[in-house]
Amino acid sequence: MADDILSLGDLRDAIRQVLRGHAGPLDAIPEETGAPFDHALWATMAELGWLGLGIDEAQGGLGLSIAHLAVLFEELGGVLGAVPAIETLIAANAIAAHGAETARAQLLPAIVAGETVATIALPAAAIPDIANGAVTGTIEHVAFAGDAGLFLLPVRNGAETVLALIASDAPGVSAEARPVSDLTRALGWVRLRDVAVRERDLLRPGAEGWDAIADQLAIAIACDAIGGAAEILARTVDYLGIRVQFGRPIGSFQALKHRAASWKVLLEAASALVRHAAVALAAGEEGAAALVSSAKFYACDVYAAICEDAVQLHGGIGFTWEHPCHLFLKRAKLDQLLYGSATTHKERVARLAFAAIAAEAEGGIPPFPEPMQG
Secondary structure, eight states: OHHHHHHHHHHHHHHHHHHHTSOOTTTSOOOTTOOOOOHHHHHHHHHTTGGGTTSOGGGTSOOOOHHHHHHHHHHHHHTTOOSOHHHHHHHHHHHHHHSOHHHHHHHHHHHHTTOOOEEEOOOOSSOOBEETTEEEEEEEEEETTTTOSEEEEEEEETTEEEEEEEETTSTTEEEEEEOOSOTTSOEEEEEEEEEEOOGGGEEOOHHHHHHHHHHHHHHHHHHHHHHHHHHHHHHHHHHHHHOEETTEEGGGSHHHHHHHHHHHHHHHHHHHHHHHHHHHHHHTOTTHHHHHHHHHHHHHHHHHHHHHHHHHHTGGGGGSTTSTHHHHHHHHHHHHHTTSOHHHHHHHHHHHHHHHHHHHHHTTOOSSOOOOOO
């Protein structure tokens, strides 16, 4: 375990050093249309091997775990990275786990090299059906839909929900960006009109596979949240130390000290939960799913709350377009909704907890400790 912790720490330091030297949305506030896909950062990530962290060595990657990817997602969250790292790398994991050998051999090396940008969507209430080998319909809320060259889209194949590998330039495919409050990321619609889907282009995750994909996306967003929360809190504390009022830095006022300290405590709790959940997920530990859902809703709610107070603590400047407070706040609000809201994940934790209690009861194990005998 010590070696694992050290390797994660070394990876974090290396990624942070590069990202802090890269100009991004924090250096130039985007226009209302949002920051464009940061191709320069994407090329750097490919060159340094970050896009291959979770991909097997046989396809040119490093063969590391979701715990290592979590470090990358957290650090990108701290700089509000305008790149589809989460979607591309989780899509790569899905291809590696459920794709045909030809799909793995063709697509994964291209992702490692930064040549293929992928995005993935989870099943929604209404998804299109495959009929006569073709799909017609619309998938909404697809992250970086306008930038991706490869879509992994949920479709219904008879009674089974599968993922279809669809190239963005395939006949009948169109992607349309939609307005979104977060200026550092993009969402959009993918419209399919009689798009041919071959059998070899279908991924069949099954129930457990879908849960694994959802867990990976959820922990990735939770990592983005704690990375962003740590950065905006640090910036706020710095501001409290330089803003002078009544002849003193406002950070010396007890009420503001207590507010900043309270946010630090909540952030440390969220960070510990998220990082533990990532390691548990990587190790396949029992109960990892509940940890992931807990981490997702808690970290995202803490992120949003810290951002809201950061705007207040920055005073008048915190409300201006020229200050990055609103970039963090808008990203935090989108994090709360992406890949499952707080309500969705709280309900999932409750279901998993009651299922565990029921399983223990059926096995003859008391669901709660017996009272101590006097």
